[in-house]
Amino acid sequence: MIHLRDVARVYSAGETAVHALAGVSLDIDRGEFVAIMGQSGSGKSTLMNIIGLLDRPTAGEYRLGERDVSRLPEDARARLRGRGFGFVFQSYNLLPRMTALEQVELPLIYQGAPDRRRRAAEALVRVGLADRIRHVPTELSGGEQQRVALARSLVVNPLVLLADEPTGALDTATGEELMRLLTALVDEQGLTVVLVTHEAEVATHARRTVRMRDGRIIEDTGARAGARAGGTAS
Amino acid sequence: MSLADAFRITLRAIFANRLRSALTSLGLVIGVSSVIVLIAVGQGTQQGVTDRIHGLGTDLIFIESSRAATTSQAGGIAGLAETTLFQGDAEAIEAAGIPGVVAVAAQVSVEAHAVAGSENVGVEAVATSSRYADVRDLEVASGTFITPRDDEGRGLVAVIGSRVAETLYPEVEPVGQEVRLSFVGGRLILPFTVIGVLEEQGGANEVNDQVFVSLEGMAQRLRFLFTPTGDVRVTRIDVQTASGIDEDRVKEDISNVLLYRREAIEPDFTIQSQDDLLKAATEVSTTLSILLGSIAGISLLVGGIGVMNIMLVSVTERTREIGIRRAVGATAADIVKQFVMEALTLSLFGGIAGIAIGVGLSVAVDGRELGGQQLTMLIQPWSVVAAFFVAAGVGLASGSYPAYRATTIDPIAALRME
Structure with missing residues (x-):
C-alpha cells in the first residue's frame, strides 16, 4: 500500500544542506505492524512525516496505493492526511479545554463527515475510554490522554496509523498497556501501524523492524526483494 | 469545514479567553459608539443652528456694521x-x-x-x-x-x-x-x-x-x-x-x-440674507461633523489595530493547536477561516455593543444642558449602518494578516513544541 522509492529529504539551513533522508525505499502492506528504529537524527521522524503527508520528499517517489502523492499540492495533501492517516505523538497533542469526545470529533469536522458524535463515541469505546467521554485533558492521566489521541486517529478509519514515540511520556506499565492495545487493533481489526521508536523493547511488539542510520535504512526484517534492492543499493 | 463548525470553534476560543476578548472588543466599542455619538452631536448642532435661522422668520436680510x-x-x-x-x-x-x-x-x-x-x-x-x-x-x-x-x-x-x-x-x-x-x-x-x-x-x-x-x-x-x-x-x-x-x-x-x-x-457694513447665514452655518457645522467624525474614525482605527495585535499574539500562542488541526486534516483555508472568523466575531461584538452604547448615550444626553448649551442629538441611521460595516471591515482586515501568518506555521515544528 505504501511504496517509497529513493525518497530523499534535504533541509537547507543557510549554506549547509542537511540530508535527513538520503534515498529510502520502503514498501508497507495493509495490516503490517512496522517499527522504525534509530537514534535521534537517523531520519526516522522525517520518514514518518513524509509517509503521513506532513512533509514532502525533495526527491524520489511516494505512491499511496496506486496514486503518486509525492507532488500533491498542499490542500490535497491536507485532505488526504485527514482521511488516510491517524497520528499519535509522544506529547499526545490534545487541544486544551476540549472534552475527549470533542477531541475525537475534530478530524471528522474537517472532513465534514456526518454522524460525528456517534462515531467519536464509538472510537473512544474502542480504546476503552467509554467512561471518560466528557473529561478534558487535565482531568485525564497520561495513559488516558494518549488513548484519546489514539481514538482521534482511529475515528477516521485511517489507512495507516502513525505513532511517533507513543510511549515516550508514559511509565513502563502504561506504555506496555498501550502497546497491547495497538497490537490488538492490528490483530483483530487489520489496522496498519507504523511505529517510530528508539526503544528496542517497544519495537518488539511490531512484526517487522526497520533500522535507520544517517538517513538510510540499514536493516529491514521484512523487506521484500524489490524494496531490499533499493534500500541496500547504496 | 462548515461555517457553523467554524463559528463554534470561534465562540469556544472567544469564551476561553473572556477577559482578553472583552478588552479586545472594547477598542471597537469605544470607536463605534464615539462615531455614532459625535456624528449625532455634529448633526444635532447643525439642526439647531438651522432651526434658529429659520426661527428668525422668512425672507429676511440683515445689515450689520463691520x-x-x-x-x-x-x-x-x-x-x-x-x-x-x-x-x-x-x-x-x-x-x-x-x-x-x-x-x-x-x-x-x-x-x-x-x-x-x-x-x-x-x-x-x-x-x-x-x-x-x-x-x-x-x-x-x-x-x-x-x-x-x-x-x-x-x-x-x-x-x-x-x-x-x-x-x-x-x-x-x-x-x-x-x-x-x-x-x-x-x-x-x-x-x-x-x-x-x-x-x-x-x-x-x-x-x-x-x-x-x-x-x-x-x-x-x-x-x-x-x-x-x-x-x-x-x-x-x-x-x-x-x-x-x-x-x-x-x-x-x-x-x-x-x-x-x-x-x-x-x-463699512455687511449685508446677509437668511440663505447666506444658512450656508455659512451649514459650512461650519459640516466642517465640525467631519472633524468629529475623523476623531471618532481614529479611535475606530486604533480599535482595529488592537484586534489585529491580539490576533497575532493569539496565532503565536496557538501554534501547537494549529499544528494539531493541520495534522488531523485542516487545510490552509480552514485555518484562515478560523482566525478571520474569530477577528470578525470580536469586531462585530464590539460593533454591536458600540452601536447600543452610542445610540443609548445619544438618546440619554439629548436635550440636556452642557455648559449652558442645550445638546441636540440627531442620530443618523446611516452612521449606525456605516459603523456596523466599518466594524465588520475592521474585523476582516485585522484578521486577514494574522490568519495568513497562521497558515505559514510548519505543522511538524508546531507538533514538536513542548
Whole structure:
C-alpha cells in the first residue's frame, strides 16, 4: 500500500544542506505492524512525516496505493492526511479545554463527515475510554490522554496509523498497556501501524523492524526483494 | 469545514479567553459608539443652528456694521459707540422705495436682566422701532407693540416675550406693570412700563426670551447712542423682503443706498440674507461633523489595530493547536477561516455593543444642558449602518494578516513544541 522509492529529504539551513533522508525505499502492506528504529537524527521522524503527508520528499517517489502523492499540492495533501492517516505523538497533542469526545470529533469536522458524535463515541469505546467521554485533558492521566489521541486517529478509519514515540511520556506499565492495545487493533481489526521508536523493547511488539542510520535504512526484517534492492543499493 | 463548525470553534476560543476578548472588543466599542455619538452631536448642532435661522422668520436680510460690537459680549453697551450703522440708514432704505423691500427696522440689542418684584430673568433687550413688528411678523397676545408715537417719544415702554412674561408675572396681567432692566451687570438700571406681551413663538425662537423697548426712548437715556448730527447708533438693521424676489438684487440696491449716504466706495457694513447665514452655518457645522467624525474614525482605527495585535499574539500562542488541526486534516483555508472568523466575531461584538452604547448615550444626553448649551442629538441611521460595516471591515482586515501568518506555521515544528 505504501511504496517509497529513493525518497530523499534535504533541509537547507543557510549554506549547509542537511540530508535527513538520503534515498529510502520502503514498501508497507495493509495490516503490517512496522517499527522504525534509530537514534535521534537517523531520519526516522522525517520518514514518518513524509509517509503521513506532513512533509514532502525533495526527491524520489511516494505512491499511496496506486496514486503518486509525492507532488500533491498542499490542500490535497491536507485532505488526504485527514482521511488516510491517524497520528499519535509522544506529547499526545490534545487541544486544551476540549472534552475527549470533542477531541475525537475534530478530524471528522474537517472532513465534514456526518454522524460525528456517534462515531467519536464509538472510537473512544474502542480504546476503552467509554467512561471518560466528557473529561478534558487535565482531568485525564497520561495513559488516558494518549488513548484519546489514539481514538482521534482511529475515528477516521485511517489507512495507516502513525505513532511517533507513543510511549515516550508514559511509565513502563502504561506504555506496555498501550502497546497491547495497538497490537490488538492490528490483530483483530487489520489496522496498519507504523511505529517510530528508539526503544528496542517497544519495537518488539511490531512484526517487522526497520533500522535507520544517517538517513538510510540499514536493516529491514521484512523487506521484500524489490524494496531490499533499493534500500541496500547504496 | 462548515461555517457553523467554524463559528463554534470561534465562540469556544472567544469564551476561553473572556477577559482578553472583552478588552479586545472594547477598542471597537469605544470607536463605534464615539462615531455614532459625535456624528449625532455634529448633526444635532447643525439642526439647531438651522432651526434658529429659520426661527428668525422668512425672507429676511440683515445689515450689520463691520465694526459693531455683538450683543452678547461683555461691555456691549460701551462697544456701541464703535458702530457705523444708524437709525437714519434704516429710514433711508425704507424711503428709497427699493422694489421687494417690505419693512425695515433698526435695532440695538444688549444683554440685560429683567426684574419685576422678586422675580428676575436674563433677557436680550432689543431697542427698536414700531416697524420691527412688521419686519419680524410679531403679534401681541395682549396690549400693543411699540407704537409710532413711541418712536418719537421719550417714554420707557417695553414689550415682553411670552417666556419672560411667564417668569416675571406668573400671577398678574403683565400689561401696565413695571419691569426694570439692568444693564452692564447692574451699573445701569432703567424702569420700563410693560405695554404688550408677545404671542408665544414655536420652535427655537429667540423672541420668547426677548424684551423690546423703544429705540428713541433708550437713546434719550443713553446719550452716547446719539451721533453729533442727532442720528442714533444701531447694531443691526433687519429688512423684510417680499418672497420670491431676487435677493442679490435687493442686497445690491441696499448697499448702494448706504454707500450713497456715506459718500463712500468701500462699505463699512455687511449685508446677509437668511440663505447666506444658512450656508455659512451649514459650512461650519459640516466642517465640525467631519472633524468629529475623523476623531471618532481614529479611535475606530486604533480599535482595529488592537484586534489585529491580539490576533497575532493569539496565532503565536496557538501554534501547537494549529499544528494539531493541520495534522488531523485542516487545510490552509480552514485555518484562515478560523482566525478571520474569530477577528470578525470580536469586531462585530464590539460593533454591536458600540452601536447600543452610542445610540443609548445619544438618546440619554439629548436635550440636556452642557455648559449652558442645550445638546441636540440627531442620530443618523446611516452612521449606525456605516459603523456596523466599518466594524465588520475592521474585523476582516485585522484578521486577514494574522490568519495568513497562521497558515505559514510548519505543522511538524508546531507538533514538536513542548
